[in-house]
Amino acid sequence: MPMPPATSADWLLNLNALAGGAFLLVSFGLVALRQVQGCVRLYVLQSVLLATSALLLSALFQTWHLYAVGILDLATKAVLIPWMLRRALHDEIYVRREITQVFNIPTALLMALALAIAAYFLSRPMLAAVAHDAPVALNLPIGLAGLLLGGLTAVGRREAVPLLLGLLAMENSAFFAGIALAPELPLTAEVSVAFDVLVLVFVVAVLTRAVERRTGTTAVGALTTLREDPRG
Amino acid sequence: MNLLVIPAIPLLAALVASVAPGRKGAPAVTLMGACATLGGALWAAARVASSGRLVTIAAWAELDGLSALVLLVVAFVAVLAALYSWGYLSAHGYEPRTVRRYGIHFNLFVFALVLVPVLAEPALVWMAVEFTALFSVLLVGFDGTPEALEAAWKYIALMFMGAAIALLGVFLLFRAQAVVGGGHYSWEGLRSIGPRLPQGLVIAAFVLILVGFGTKSGLVPMHTWLPDAHSQAPSPVCALLSGVKTTVVLYTILRLVPLLPAHEMDVWLQGVGLLSVGTAAFLLLQVRDYKRLFAYSTVEHMGIIVVAVGFGTPHGAYGAMLQIVSHAITKSFCFFAAGSALLVVGTREIASVRGLVRSSPLVAASLLFGALAIGGAPPMAVFLSEFAILRAGLASGAYLATALLIGFIAVAFAGILLHVNRMVFGPAPAPDPAVHRRALPTTCVLTLVLGAIPILVLGVYQPSGLHTLMTQAAAALAPAVVP
Numbered sequence: 001m002p003m004p005p006a007t008s009a010d011w012l013l014n015l016n017a018l019a020g021g022a023f024l025l026v027s028f029g030l031v032a033l034r035q036v037q038g039c040v041r042l043y044v045l046q047s048v049l050l051a052t053s054a055l056l057l058s059a060l061f062q063t064w065h066l067y068a069v070g071i072l073d074l075a076t077k078a079v080l081i082p083w084m085l086r087r088a089l090h091d092e093i094y095v096r097r098e099i100t101q102v103f104n105i106p107t108a109l110l111m112a113l114a115l116a117i118a119a120y121f122l123s124r125p126m127l128a129a130v131a132h133d134a135p136v137a138l139n140l141p142i143g144l145a146g147l148l149l150g151g152l153t154a155v156g157r158r159e160a161v162p163l164l165l166g167l168l169a170m171e172n173s174a175f176f177a178g179i180a181l182a183p184e185l186p187l188t189a190e191v192s193v194a195f196d197v198l199v200l201v202f203v204v205a206v207l208t209r210a211v212e213r214r215t216g217t218t219a220v221g222a223l224t225t226l227r228e229d230p231r232g
Numbered sequence: 233m234n235l236l237v238i239p240a241i242p243l244l245a246a247l248v249a250s251v252a253p254g255r256k257g258a259p260a261v262t263l264m265g266a267c268a269t270l271g272g273a274l275w276a277a278a279r280v281a282s283s284g285r286l287v288t289i290a291a292w293a294e295l296d297g298l299s300a301l302v303l304l305v306v307a308f309v310a311v312l313a314a315l316y317s318w319g320y321l322s323a324h325g326y327e328p329r330t331v332r333r334y335g336i337h338f339n340l341f342v343f344a345l346v347l348v349p350v351l352a353e354p355a356l357v358w359m360a361v362e363f364t365a366l367f368s369v370l371l372v373g374f375d376g377t378p379e380a381l382e383a384a385w386k387y388i389a390l391m392f393m394g395a396a397i398a399l400l401g402v403f404l405l406f407r408a409q410a411v412v413g414g415g416h417y418s419w420e421g422l423r424s425i426g427p428r429l430p431q432g433l434v435i436a437a438f439v440l441i442l443v444g445f446g447t448k449s450g451l452v453p454m455h456t457w458l459p460d461a462h463s464q465a466p467s468p469v470c471a472l473l474s475g476v477k478t479t480v481v482l483y484t485i486l487r488l489v490p491l492l493p494a495h496e497m498d499v500w501l502q503g504v505g506l507l508s509v510g511t512a513a514f515l516l517l518q519v520r521d522y523k524r525l526f527a528y529s530t531v532e533h534m535g536i537i538v539v540a541v542g543f544g545t546p547h548g549a550y551g552a553m554l555q556i557v558s559h560a561i562t563k564s565f566c567f568f569a570a571g572s573a574l575l576v577v578g579t580r581e582i583a584s585v586r587g588l589v590r591s592s593p594l595v596a597a598s599l600l601f602g603a604l605a606i607g608g609a610p611p612m613a614v615f616l617s618e619f620a621i622l623r624a625g626l627a628s629g630a631y632l633a634t635a636l637l638i639g640f641i642a643v644a645f646a647g648i649l650l651h652v653n654r655m656v657f658g659p660a661p662a663p664d665p666a667v668h669r670r671a672l673p674t675t676c677v678l679t680l681v682l683g684a685i686p687i688l689v690l691g692v693y694q695p696s697g698l699h700t701l702m703t704q705a706a707a708a709l710a711p712a713v714v715p
Binding site: 130143147150151160170173178188193196203211214224225 | 353355356358359362363366369370373376377378379381382383384385386388389392393395396397399400403404406407408410411417430431432433436460464
């Protein structure tokens with residue numbers, strides 16, 4: 001049944017806010033969760049939330065661009081990337097619990113909280129320039145926070161897969177802000193970014209296998225021989 | 233001729249290299265591909281120099297002076313690197329399978345490097361810039377040693393972090409244009425409406441792209457991956473990474489300079505640049521590995537280019553363009569010389585190399601020549617470009633920045649010469665039977681000879697076509713004149 005236009009827009013914005021909140025929560029989860037398999041699931045969930053937001057905004061802006069972006073996002077990040085990771089790396093990696101994180105969990109979560117608050121303040125001058133745009137006011141701070149949290153994930157992890165997922169979460173977050181900022185961006189751009197991410201996953205999988213063959217570990221963050229100080 | 237043919241050549245070469253037979257097949261295909269790419273780039277640059285622009289698909293694939301200059305530099309270094317790769321691969325005696333793998337990655341890397349200047353739409357340029365990282369990471373880890381793999385991991389992690397940050401900048405830039413409305417989303421389209429763009433968004437986009445792509449071009453404080461990657465990769469790849477990849481990424485940052493509110497960001501750019509120059513100059517002094525020495529010198533030179541742009545005058549911009557050219561040809565030469573030293577002595581440690589002038593005079597001479605040239609000794613190309621930049625700095629009234637720049641360049645010069653001097657002169661040690669030494673292949677010698685010519689020539693003479701191109705490129709850094 002059709003709803004009055006104003007109400008449906010409100011509904012869409014509220015649902016988008018819900019997706020945004022969940023997106024931020026998942027970003028926090030990626031910083032702290034130890035199980036590798038759990039991290040992969042969280043990343044898939046984050047991608048689904050990104051797609052949800054894109055579909056909601058496509059209904060709000062009445063543009064098919066974002067609809068295509070949402071579908072593309074689901075196809076690559078919720079299906080193709082987990083499948084590629086499964087195929088490329090053996091099962092034993094996924095049941096691991098990572099206990100060699102750089103920061104312990106409470107410290108990491110406190111840093112994450114500080115970064116999220118910083119993102120809120122950093123986004124204010126940008127928001128001032130796009131005055132009174134409700135979707136941007138929601139998606140930009142959350143995207144920026146996700147970007148910083150993804151960076152924290154990548155810096156704080158030593159295992160190859162969670163580290164890669166941190167990088168991919170950064171890209172997800174940039175897109176989360178991007179769908180609200182640039183709903184009319186030509187689709188070629190989105191297709192090329194998706195392709196780019198797939199190449200990244202492929203290259204990282206090849207590299208991880210080479211590291212494992214060579215050093216017997218996938219804790220790539222623990223490789224620290226290249227330094228300037230004298231070698232012992 | 234279609235502009236997109238130029239990136240298509242290395243892509244085709246990558247395909248052919250994947251089936252090329254024997255140990256010489258892939259390097260031959262690579263060299264032919266690189267020569268054809270250079271031919272295309274020369275043709276395109278000549279057209280741009282005479283008519284100002286070359287448009288194949290408006291707002292998607294087009295060249296102006298700045299991008300034509302970058303394209304030309306990339307294609308030139310690619311030819312030398314392909315030639316050097318030939319000897320490098322044969323000296324190591326790799327299996328045909330490994331040689332093919334190298335050929336594929338090398339050509340894909342050149343493809344990505346050529347694609348960046350040819351494309352004009354920022355989102356697609358973002359993709360091409362990311363390709364330069366994705367296609368070079370397996371080359372960085374090519375040797376397969378734990379150190380090389382570690383360098384490759386650091387490299388790809390920081391590259392993609394930078395890319396994600398820059399991606400948000402690309403979105404903000406699109407928004408900035410949508411607010412104004414009209415025109416294409418391309419470098420030229422943005423420049424033509426530059427002054428009308430909302431300044432808050434443009435500055436936010438610029439900062440994000442500066443941080444993101446600055447990471448990729450090795451600006452301090454996000455430079456830590458650079459000496460690792462640029463020292464562990466095979467030497468011809470180092471020449472491409474240090475000589476042109478950093479420049480290509482810096483080029484995308486320079487594209488945003490004309491959009492900025494006039495002269496508001498000048499001091500910031502000078503500060504960012506000087507931080508890189510100063511940090512690298514002092515880090516140069518304490519290296520133990522001569523490939524890392526030249527890698528830090530790349531950080532220094534990226535900083536010099538940013539400072540030159542930060543002077544905010546046409547002369548500063550012209551100096552920056554001159555520096556882009558002279559750095560690319562000189563730094564790639566330095567890595568060819570360093571790679572030859574590595575082939576001949578079999579170690580990267582400065583402390584283990586002594587008296588090179590007695591054991592292998594040619595390598596010693598080219599290493600010394602490269603060190604003098606990159607340090608900025610007259611009459612080589614870098615001397616001319618650094619002199620132009622310092623003069624522009626004094627003329628623009630940025631006395632403190634210019635003074636600091638002179639000081640840091642002097643420190644870097646002393647640092648490079650100090651290390652290279654130790655390697656070249658001094659008593660030659662008794663040959664260590666444990667170290668694997670190789671004879672220098674003919675193609676490597678040829679690369680050194682060919683590479684030295686433009687460094688000397690551009691120091692004393694500028695072809696008029698190149699001068700026109702650099703003038704146009706410098707003009708592309710200034711805000712468009714709004715009617």
